[in-house]
Amino acid sequence: MDFIEIVNLNKVIGGKDILVDVNLKLEPGKIYIFCGRNGSGKTMLFRAMCGLIKPTSGEIKINGKILHKDMSFPKSVGVIIESPGFWDYYTGFENLKILASIKNVITDDEIKEAITRVGLEPEDNRIYKKYSMGMKQRLAIAQAIMEKPDLLILDEPADSLDEDGKELFRNLLLEEKARGVTILIALPDKEDIDFLFDYQFKVRDGKVTPGDIQQ
Amino acid sequence: MNIFSLNWKMMRGVFKSFFLGVGLIAIIGVYNVHTCIIFESKYLESLFLLSFGHLGLDDIIIIMILLWITPQLFLIWILRDCISSELDASAAYIFTRTKKRSGWLLSKLLFLFIINLLYWLIQFTVLYLIGIITGFGFYNIQEGILLIFRQYVLMVLLSYFYILIVNILSLKSNVIIGFFTAVSINIISILISPFFYKYLEKGPVLIKLLPSSQAIVTWHDSITGFSNKLGLFEFRLSGFSIIYSLVYLIIFCLAFIIYGCYSIEHMDIV
Numbered sequence: 001m002d003f004i005e006i007v008n009l010n011k012v013i014g015g016k017d018i019l020v021d022v023n024l025k026l027e028p029g030k031i032y033i034f035c036g037r038n039g040s041g042k043t044m045l046f047r048a049m050c051g052l053i054k055p056t057s058g059e060i061k062i063n064g065k066i067l068h069k070d071m072s073f074p075k076s077v078g079v080i081i082e083s084p085g086f087w088d089y090y091t092g093f094e095n096l097k098i099l100a101s102i103k104n105v106i107t108d109d110e111i112k113e114a115i116t117r118v119g120l121e122p123e124d125n126r127i128y129k130k131y132s133m134g135m136k137q138r139l140a141i142a143q144a145i146m147e148k149p150d151l152l153i154l155d156e157p158a159d160s161l162d163e164d165g166k167e168l169f170r171n172l173l174l175e176e177k178a179r180g181v182t183i184l185i186a187l188p189d190k191e192d193i194d195f196l197f198d199y200q201f202k203v204r205d206g207k208v209t210p211g212d213i214q215q
Numbered sequence: 216m217n218i219f220s221l222n223w224k225m226m227r228g229v230f231k232s233f234f235l236g237v238g239l240i241a242i243i244g245v246y247n248v249h250t251c252i253i254f255e256s257k258y259l260e261s262l263f264l265l266s267f268g269h270l271g272l273d274d275i276i277i278i279m280i281l282l283w284i285t286p287q288l289f290l291i292w293i294l295r296d297c298i299s300s301e302l303d304a305s306a307a308y309i310f311t312r313t314k315k316r317s318g319w320l321l322s323k324l325l326f327l328f329i330i331n332l333l334y335w336l337i338q339f340t341v342l343y344l345i346g347i348i349t350g351f352g353f354y355n356i357q358e359g360i361l362l363i364f365r366q367y368v369l370m371v372l373l374s375y376f377y378i379l380i381v382n383i384l385s386l387k388s389n390v391i392i393g394f395f396t397a398v399s400i401n402i403i404s405i406l407i408s409p410f411f412y413k414y415l416e417k418g419p420v421l422i423k424l425l426p427s428s429q430a431i432v433t434w435h436d437s438i439t440g441f442s443n444k445l446g447l448f449e450f451r452l453s454g455f456s457i458i459y460s461l462v463y464l465i466i467f468c469l470a471f472i473i474y475g476c477y478s479i480e481h482m483d484i485v
Contacts, residue, residue: 013483044485050311053483072315072480079311085304099305102312143308 001064003028003151003182004049009058011044011206018044020206022058028150031173031183031196035211036203042186043082045203046153049184050079062151077151078144088129092139093122099143106147114146115139119168133160141169145176152176155186170195229330232293233337239289240266240338243282244345251351258354260362262346263339268366268432270405272412272422272452280405283431287370288398290334291377295394298323299385306484317476324472327378335371339363365457366432372464373430377401379471386478401427419452426467429460 004026011019019041026032036042047053049060051073060067062074086095096111112122118138131139137160144152158169173195176183185197200211247265251257270279298320301309313319353359377397384393404427411418422428436451 013485047307047483047485050307052307052310053485054481073311073313077311079307081307085306085308087304099308099312102309147312 002026002061003063005061006049007059007061009045009048009060010056011048011053012056017206019048019055022206022208024201024208026182026184028182029177029180030198031177031185033197033200033211034184034186034203034208035189035200036186037189040189040203041206041208042203043155044206045208046079046081046155046184046186050074050077050081050153052081074151076147076149077153078147078149079152080140080144080154080157082155086128086136086139086143089127091125091127092120092131092135092142093124095128095139096143096146100146103147111146114142117145117172118142119165134162134165137161138165138168141172145172148179150181152181152183154184156188157185226297226326226330229293229297232289233334236286236289236293236334237337237341239286240341241345243286244342246282248345248349248351257351258359259343259346259351260354260359262351263342263363263366264433266342267339267370268430270408270431270433272409272434275406275409280402284401284405286338287374287377287401290331290374291381291394291397294327294330294378295381296385296390297327298382299390299393302386302484310484316479320475320479321472324379324382324475327382328375331375331378332371335367335374339367362432366430369430369432369457369460369464372461372468373427376426376464376468376471379468379475383471383475383478386475386482404428419455422452423455423459426464428455429464432457435460 002025004024006022006024009019009022010017022045034042034045044053048055049062049067051067051071054068059069062071065071065075067074087098090098092115093111096115097108100106100111115122118141120135120138120142128136128139137157141154141157144154144157158166161169173183177196186203202209202211243266244262247262250265251261254261266282270276270283301323309319310316377400380397380400381390381393384396404425408422408425408428411421415421422434428434434452435455435457436453
């Protein structure tokens with residue numbers, strides 16, 4: 001069974017076609033790459049899959065349930081969409097604790113474990129505002145993985161990471177894939193893909209077309 | 216779901232602003248103590264009515280309007296972007312952890328209501344302390360407490376009415392438009408009432424339909440009438456009851472909440 005099925009998805013905002021007739025079937029436990037220029041529609045596609053925007057027509061099924069009909073948001077999803085929106089005057093740990101308190105399904109130790117996995121220090125007393133761009137990106141990755149979701153939707157997740165950070169991110173992807181997580185990653189057109197993936201899609205003018213299958 | 220702990224943690228700045236609110240009511244309280252002394256009405260009822268529940272209908276006295284409206288505007292200002300700022304910054308992170316958008320909105324609106332309750336509780340307590348320190352006492356303790364309680368409920372509901380306007384309009388447009396709409400309704404509602412009263416035959420009926428009139432206790436006729444004896448307040452609009460105002464404000468607040476839930480369920484978060 002497909003983990004995600006998108007059927008004839010269209011999205012129009014302000015009279016402009018943002019997503020055009022998108023049809024996708026994504027299997028569980030695979031890594032999918034969506035490449036496209038800025039404004040091509042890949043972030044909007046991800047927002048639609050997260051439940052943040054409603055389709056003008058068509059439907060998105062996640063794990064057999066239709067988004068905006070059977071549920072408002074995917075049940076188990078970790079997300080990075082565009083710039084990370086954390087609270088400036090809290091430490092990294094406090095920020096994640098605030099977010100974790102919404103679902104209340106993980107312990108402080110699990111939050112700390114997620115922070116450690118992305119190469120940050122859980123006991124770091126610096127507030128988020130003082131973090132470097134790379135640290136902010138790592139924290140965003142930590143918030144996406146901390147609740148061990150079944151689906152990861154990551155929009156340019158390696159953006160601002162240094163070489164060490166990218167290496168760490170590659171390993172983390174493999175670990176999450178081994179756990180059976182379905183991972184969707186949006187990347188800019190020109191970026192070299194230096195990590196393992198299963199399928200690639202091209203996104204252009206709101207249309208999604210199949211790209212490479214990695215050997 | 217533990218939205219409340221999330222809210223409390225993020226609202227530290229708002230609570231700090233409450234100290235400024237205390238300063239504000241202290242200034243207003245001292246000014247009104249002075250007025251009460253001039254009119255030889257050293258009663259707590261007079262002090263509370265003058266501070267929160269009285270504006271002249273015969274003429275516009277700008278200083279009285281400013282004293283009445285400033286604590287409300289301050290509260291509306293500090294709570295103006297509680298919902299939109301969180302949506303702008305962290306909607307993707309928060310919503311993907313919730314089951315329903317309207318559930319999140321309701322928890323925020325409930326939280327804003329509690330903040331509103333606390334704000335006015337602090338305002339009323341500070342004014343009471345100022346009254347006690349300056350030698351004011353109740354004219355009639357039982358009726359006085361009831362009067363102050365009614366005033367408190369009306370102020371809470373009226374402020375919530377405006378807080379809802381700001382926060383829910385900001386979902387559809389932006390905070391600036393939401394804030395100026397709420398402030399404009401409040402100010403126009405107050406400034407236009409004396410005009411209606413003086414020049415229109417149906418003036419009293421129109422005044423009863425304006426939102427800000429609902430919290431001005433001395434414009435109501437259903438309080439027991441003892442406040443006439445306080446020496447400062449004589450005017451009443453006949454047929455304008457506290458119950459009417461409560462129902463008016465509750466209905467509008469509920470309507471805004473329902474509209475907000477509908478809007479957030481159908482809006483795109485881009």
